[in-house]
Amino acid sequence: MTDRAHALIVIDLQNDFCPGGALAVEGGNDIVAPINALMEDFATVILTQDWHPAGHSSFASSHPGAQPMTMTEMPYGPQVLWPDHCVQGSKGAAFHPDLRTDGDLILRKGFNPAIDSYSAFFENDHATPTGLEGYLRTRGIERLTMVGLALDFCVNFSAVDGAKLGFDVTVRTDLSRGIDLDGSLRAAMDGMRGAGVTLT
C-alpha cells in the first residue's frame, strides 16, 4: 500500500546541474533512471526547479570583478557566487530530458532577483516562505524523502528546513550528488544528521 502521508521531493534535476551544464555536478546523470523508478512508490511526487532571472544576484557575473565559486556578503548573510545557471526559460533550466516530470507539483525557486533560494521551503534569508510547507500540510503529508542535486546545497537546505518544520525527512544519498566546495559535503552531512534527517 502506498503511504499517502509520504511524499517524494526531487530537487533540481536540471540540465545545468548535470554533466555538460553550467554548474555540473559529477554523476548527476546517473541518478535520473533510478529516481524515475522510485516515483512509482510514492502517492505524491514534487519536483523543484532552480529558476533564476538573468542577472540574478547569486551569479558572479552580476558582481564586477568577482569569480565564480567565491563568497560574498549579502544583506541576508554569506552567499556563494555561482556561474550563471538555470536562467528562466533556458535549456539549462529545463529538467534533465529523461526525467519523468508528471509529478503533482513543480515548485520553482530562486526567482527573487535579490535573494538566492537553496531550500524548497525558504529563500536564503531563512524567512521568506515558498509555500511548500502549506502545500504539504494541507495535503496531510508528514514524511518526506528527498533526492537530487546538489546534495550539499539545495538537498541539504531543503532537508534541514523540512526537519526543522517537523516533517520526518529522509535523504537518499545514493540518489543525490554533491558539488563539494571547500568541504561543503562533509558539513552538509553533519548538519543534516544534527537536524534529525535520516541519511541512507
Ligand code: VGL
Ligand atoms: C543549487 C547552487 C546554486 C542547487 C542551486 O540546486 O543545489 N546550487 N543554485
Ligand code: ZN
Ligand atoms: Zn541556483
